Amino acid sequence: MRGFQLTAFKFAAIVAFGGFIFGLDAALISGTVRFITAEFTLSDLQVGTVVSAPGFGVIFALLVTGRICDAWGRKTALLIIAALYLLSAIGSVLAPNFEMLVAARFLGGLAFTSLSLASMYIGEIAPANMRGKLVSMNQITTVVGLSAAYFANYLILQASNADAAWVTTLGIDQYTWRWMLGVEVVPALIWLLMLLIIPESPRWLVLKGRLSEARAVMGKLMPAGHIEPQIQEIQESAAAAPSGSFRQQVAEIFKPRLRTAFWVGLVIAVAQPITGINAIMFYAPTVFEQVGIGTDAAFLQAVVVGVVSVMFTILALLLIDRLGRRPLVLFGLAWGGASLFLCSWAFNQASYELTADSLQALAAANIDVSALQALVGTVFETDVSFKQAMYQALGEATARANEAALIQQAIQIDATLVLAGIMCFIASFNLSIGPVMWVLFSEIFPTHVRGVAIPFFALIVSTVSYFVQQFFPWQLNNMGAAEIFLFYAACITVSLALLFRLLPETKNKSIEEIEATMVRA
Structure with missing residues (x-):
């Protein structure tokens, strides 16, 4: 370079x-x-x-x-x-x-x-x-x-x-x-x-008429022989x-x-x-x-x-x-x-189902699973229906705080x-x-x-x-x-x-x- x-x-x-x-x-x-x-x-x-x-x-x-x-x-x-x-x-x-x-x-x-x-x-x-x-x-x-x-x-x-x-x-x-x-x-x-x-942008300096500053910056970016043609090209473009x-x-x-x-x-x-x-x-x-x-x-x-x-x-x-x-x-x-x-x-192919083993795993994570007992064996076809069921069973705040664990225990998907x-x-x-x-x-x-x-x-x-x-x-x-x-x-x-x-x-x-x-x- x-x-x-x-x-x-x-x-x-x-x-x-x-x-x-x-x-x-x-x-x-x-x-x-x-x-x-x-x-x-x-x-x-x-x-x-x-x-x-x-x-x-x-x-x-x-x-x-x-x-x-x-x-x-x-x-x-x-x-x-x-x-x-x-x-x-x-x-x-x-x-x-x-x-x-x-x-x-x-x-x-x-x-x-x-x-x-x-x-x-x-x-x-x-x-x-x-x-x-x-x-x-x-x-x-x-x-x-x-x-x-x-x-x-x-x-x-x-x-x-x-x-x-x-x-x-x-x-x-x-x-x-x-x-x-x-x-x-x-x-x-x-x-x-x-x-x-x-430095400031040389093109901006040219457009503002600050040509000496523009030349100084361009001198760091290109050979000396290219500076004046470049300035002229910018000016012509701006003038047109x-x-x-x-x-x-x-x-x-x-x-x-x-x-x-x-x-x-x-x-x-x-x-x-x-x-x-x-x-x-x-x-x-x-x-x-x-x-x-x-x-x-x-x-x-x-x-x-x-x-x-x-x-x-x-x-x-x-x-x-x-x-x-x-x-x-x-x-x-x-x-x-x-x-x-x-x-x-x-x-779209995924399903969600809580099992007895799922509840044991959730209980081990300090989640009160008593309200989920009635949902064991119920198959939910979408994540939306599963989350809504969790909100109703546990309360929205609790379900949201433990959403990752709930999904992990229930989902059947090709991850x-x-x-x-x-x-x-x-x-x-x-x-x-x-x-x-x-x-x-x-x-x-x-x-x-x-x-x-x-x-x-x-x-x-x-x-x-x-x-x-x-x-x-x-x-x-x-x-x-x-x-x-x-x-x-x-x-x-x-x-x-x-x-x-x-x-x-x-x-x-x-x-x-x-x-x-x-x-x-």
């Missing part, structure tokens, strides 16, 4: 570390669901509110992010985001009640724009032949953060069950979920400090584009000349979250408990999800500039859809089939639409509207993601696992058909070359 490429890699790596913080923030909450539900006596919709609060916060942040990064610069916006992550992490750890926990996580959601801003910044400093790889680093650090969160949750859960003096001294057994959320504090502080050393206020820039996105870019951006922005990825990633232990493997195994399985995510994101990084964006997206969606159809079929289907879905997502979406967002929009367009379409991603996260607990207890997986599989199928028709190939093209093909005269 040459000196200029190494410098671009260094700056990209620092900015992409925000993806690691995002991954931690997104996945640490998954391990706390059972604990906060019991401590604050939460309903399904309240659980969804806690988990989805960042997804709600980012909707508001994205309304102003474009204006901030265009007016104050990409670097300043990233520094603000890092500070918000830090404040949110501290507030979540100290939250005394449900309302304050939601407020702290909402604050963190204001920082979730880090993914779109990082893609924008990296796309603007990266050489054309490295852009796919460098922008994809954002996804790699995100899945590494997710994996680290699942692993940290698993270790903290095991520690909380250990009979050791240091566990009691540190309060890990009493404040388990607070320790889980506290994992984010130190990395968030480190990222804030690292961002101080990156309509200028105007923030509102006019937003309106520009909807004009016929950008119609191709608009439809590609819209479809992929909806397609990525509607796959249901956030339902699985944000509620990973809860999802795996539905298979009947128990709480400890569910937390361990979540760690496997993180490992698979990292492996296939790295594979995407290696392939994205070789095979291209389009083949990865289409293959990944087809594979993911088939995987979720498989999960739906397996849950291997479901686990394989979920893992294949995770692999397909991280090989394709997960990293490729952000690469495309950094490429398909003209420079003069990119600061508005990327946050705008990220807003669509976040809105759909919010609804997926908010209503998943309710859907799980009212629709059932089979119907949820079937719904996500159907959504993937529709997305695949649309992107097969619309999605262009952009590999090895400069941003200006892509603009020439995507924008009508």
Whole structure:
């Protein structure tokens, strides 16, 4: 790797570390669901509110992010985001009640724009032949953060069950979920400090007329002979584009000349979250408990999800500039859809029945099984009917607190089939639409509207993601696992058909070359 490429890699790596913080923030909450539900006596919709609060916060942040990064610069916006992550992490750890926990996580959601801003910044400093790889680093650090969160949750859960003096001294057994959320504090502080050393985006500097500063930054990223032609290319692109206020820039996105870019951006922005990825990633232990493997195994399985995510994101990084964006997206969606159809079929074949041996196992776990005696031998065809029977017999609070154990003792299912289907879905997502979406967002929009367009379409991603996260607990207890997986599989199928028709190939093209093909005269 040459000196200029190494410098671009260094700056990209620092900015992409925000993806690691995002991954931690997104996945640490998954391990706390059972604990906060019991401590604050939460309903399904309240659980969804806690988990989805960042997804709600980012909707508001994205309304102003474009204006901030265009007016104050990409670097300043990233520094603000890092500070918000830090404040949110501290507030979540100290939250005394449900309302304050939601407020702290909402604050963190204001920082979730880090993914779109990082893609924008990296796309603007990266050489054309490295852009796919460098922008994809954002996804790699995100899945590494997710994996680290699942692993940290698993270790903290095991520690909380250990009979050791240091566990009691540190309060890990009493404040388990607070320790889980506290994992984010130190990395968030480190990222804030690292961002101080990156330069401003040279493209933004050119657009603001700060040419001497732009030349200084470009001097670190490309040979001297390339600087003036690059500046001229950016200026010509900006001069040919309509200028105007923030509102006019937003309106520009909807004009016929950008119609191709608009439809590609819209479809992929909806397609990525509607796959249901956030339902699985944000509620990973809860999802795996539905298979009947128990709480400890569910937390361990979540760690496997993180490992698979990292492996296939790295594979995407290696392939994205070789095979291209389009083949990865289409293959990944087809594979993911088939995987979720498989999960739906397996849950549709499942049944639930308590036996005398089941009651003995539940009693050994300190569950009062006297109210369950009348249900022994009753076969329930769906998870929904089984859970409703448990709520009526034990009371909703008790049944919810012991749901994993109840399902484990009653379910008859091909667990291997479901686990394989979920893992294949995770692999397909991280090989394709997960990293490729952000690469495309950094490429398909003209420079003069990119600061508005990327946050705008990220807003669509976040809105759909919010609804997926908010209503998943309710859907799980009212629709059932089979119907949820079937719904996500159907959504993937529709997305695949649309992107097969619309999605262009952009590999090895400069941003200006892509603009020439995507924008009508």
